[in-house]
Amino acid sequence: MKIAIINGPNLNLLGKREPDVYGSQSFEDYFKTLQQAFPAVEFYYYQSNVEGELINEIQRVGFSYDGIVLNPGGYTHTSVALGDAIAGIHTKVIEVHISNVHAREDFRKLSHISGKSVGSIFGLGLKGYELAVKWFADKAQ
Numbered sequence: 001m002k003i004a005i006i007n008g009p010n011l012n013l014l015g016k017r018e019p020d021v022y023g024s025q026s027f028e029d030y031f032k033t034l035q036q037a038f039p040a041v042e043f044y045y046y047q048s049n050v051e052g053e054l055i056n057e058i059q060r061v062g063f064s065y066d067g068i069v070l071n072p073g074g075y076t077h078t079s080v081a082l083g084d085a086i087a088g089i090h091t092k093v094i095e096v097h098i099s100n101v102h103a104r105e106d107f108r109k110l111s112h113i114s115g116k117s118v119g120s121i122f123g124l125g126l127k128g129y130e131l132a133v134k135w136f137a138d139k140a141q
Helices: 027-037 051-061 073-077 080-087 127-140
Strands: 002-007 042-047 067-071 093-097 119-122
Touching: 002 027, 002 051, 002 127, 027 042, 027 127, 051 067, 051 080, 067 127, 093 127, 119 127
Parallel strands: 002 042, 002 067, 067 093, 093 119
Antiparallel strands: none
């Protein structure tokens, strides 16, 4: 099973950025834990702060991977193009957000991603990634 994890803007700053909201662990450290928890899964990780690069990556892996776990960061609320990219691929996407976007500013309650994804996980910290991977793994059995 091949799963791509794609993170959007500012997620390269996990562990440094607003630890009260996003925690103190870097994604790179968490990624190692995730790989150990799912040894049968071949993981691919990509992060970009650039909208077009995220779209290119979704399109690149969207026809050959078994699942995509996507945290589009702030582009969730602004990028119709990311939603369109998800609609245009065959691979199912689970949207993940570390914080509960619905408990934050009003503008964060709009997602151009949720309606194109098979599911969404909000506010469970980094555990949301694990839950998304588990869903894909369970579905494959």
